Amino acid sequence: MINIFQVDAFADKQFSGNPAGVCILPKAHAQTDAWMQSLAEEMNLPETAFAEEMDREQYSLRWFTPTTEVKLCGHATLATAHILWSEGIISDGQAIRFATKSGELKVVRSESLISLDFPQQPSSECKEPIGLEMALGCDILNTYKTGEDILVEVKNEEAVRSIAPYIQQLELLDAEYVIVTARGDSVDFVSRVFSPNVGISEDPVTGSTHCSLAPFWAERLNKTQMNALQLSKRGGALQVELVGDRVSIAGHATTVFKGELYE
Incomplete structure (x- = not known):
């Protein structure tokens, strides 16, 4: 059985x-x-x-x-x-x-x-992929490469929440996941994750992308313990902590x- x-x-x-x-x-x-x-x-x-x-x-x-x-x-x-x-x-x-x-x-x-x-999955700043801003339909502050994914920083939580991406355009990008993130209003940081190239238009809550998000925001917020929200329709809350070269x-x-x- x-x-x-x-x-x-x-x-x-x-x-x-x-x-x-x-x-x-x-x-x-x-x-x-x-x-x-x-x-x-x-x-x-x-x-x-x-x-x-x-x-x-x-x-x-x-x-x-x-x-x-x-x-x-x-x-x-x-x-x-x-x-x-x-x-x-x-x-x-x-x-x-x-x-x-x-x-x-x-x-x-x-x-x-x-x-x-x-x-942990480190990230490094990269040139903004052609068509990314149009696909997301929002202003981009910076873009980063992290493993096989693209991490996109935008100005605030509302910018993350209001994204209505063109999924067919995202499929043209060379990335498994497109991670959009910003500092949070009531938590340390927020994100949304789009992954049409692995069969998921938007992932509701993505634990693995926090292997990149945790060290990314730890460096900017100067802290190792953080609370995060993923702002999909279903939503989800995560607690993350850097421990050496690992992330809880x-x-x-x-x-x-x-x-x-x-x-």
Whole structure:
């Protein structure tokens, strides 16, 4: 029997935050890449995570959008850890280690707050890509390259909130994610994330982009602990902290449903 769950991550109530599918594969019950991609397409969520037990408290973990596999996903990692604890698969108080294509990721829980230990992703200023400002429909202060993504700084929170991008224009950019950010009014910083090139027009809450956003804003705000909001329609709150060359990304999660897959 294979269980499938839907979890709202970076949310303390259902129907907010970022929805993720979580598929728990029994030990030595590996599935093909094609099967996982097909299930992710069937779930039609921003990401579906596939966790397979390796040994006690360690799982392999992979993430698929409806169209492609991604190297790192924060909200689906948080959702998977939430299921392993809430279903009693992993004991309360025990850390979880995930073996992934981005290295080993450790997840811990304090009461209901789940913290992801992710690698930092530095950014460097770059020339503004042709067509970016037109695609976003807003004034840009600066642009940065961070991994395979583009990070865009705009003037304030309202500028982030009011963006109505031309998605077809964003698809022409050489980037997996286009991250738009500014200082926040009630929190340290805010963001929105557009990723049509991996099958998601706008990602509701993106844990992995905070690997870039945390060090970016830490340098500008001169602080290592920060609160952040992602200003999508569903919205989501995150707590981030720089720890050496890592970043802790923390939030809540809630289960929406549980089902069984027919084989």
